[in-house]
Amino acid sequence: MLSESTKKLLAEIPKAENHVHLEGAITPELILKFAERNGVEVPFGNEEEAKEYFRENTKSLDKFINVFNVINAVLCTELDFYELVMEFARAAKEDNIIYREAMFNYAVHEKKGLSLTTVMKALTDARIDAMDEYGVDIVYIAELDRAKDSAWTYEYILKINDYKESGPVPAVGWALGLEGAEHKNFKAKEFEEAFELARELGFKTTAHCGEAQGPESVWEVLEYMKVDRIDHGVRASEDDELIDTLARKRILLAICPSSNVMINLYPNLAHHPIKMLKDRGVQVSISTDDPAVIMDSLTSEYVKTAEALELNEEEQIELVRNGFKYSFSGQKYLGLLDEWLIRRLA
């Protein structure tokens, strides 16, 4: 068990979060509010039922994707997105997250007829207000849905480029296809050109891999997408050469331990490879992936992981530091983190 002072450290230390899906952060309260406001049916009637639904329907990646689609259906208007981001920022402040990189999946909202302009107006306005009201710096990662083809993705990157210059979207990230079971068909190679375009335009890049698929998916992403970092990537732990390659290239794995356990990748946190990867020289950070669905905070994620894998304070702080150091635009907060650590010792 961690000491009370270590738990206090993890709660109070200024944190960054690298891997969190905006749509996976909608609280049951907001889902019910939006569902009622927009006349959308959801398979639960109150917050307790929602939590039970999440618990029961997230035991594999396929089931998890269905849950995501239920959540996505309630997001229908500019106001919904605005309120979602403001709640996302409020929760971040409560958790002492000062810099948060949020992925959003426009492909699923486009299907509902929402324009990119509407979604981006809400996200951009809320980002400014979140900084004013909560002092939380939110940047967005435009998710490239794996179920979409490379032509759609290429066009989308061109469109989202308009929002790069002014700051809100510094990066694009390839993630799970939410439009069916196509995620089983891993096809990084098809997106080679789209990622080349993203790099040419100056986007930072990331991709989900090494989760449901094994180490070969990480190799493919490195070869064809040449990403700056990787989301999950935990199954790189099954391949010695890959571990060494990731360590040598200093490619961050933005790891979400509870999310991996939730979909049964590992039986529990004590079996999670994050410590082994770190000990082998791979840069790793901790995130929640989908805080509403795993029903926990980033602080709690740190506490549980540190407890299960017996990470000492120095290791915990290293993980926190990595969240800023390997982020897309949060390096400016490293000084603030250092000052905080010095004050703590004084």
Ligand SMILES: [Zn+2]
């Ligand atoms: Zn994710």
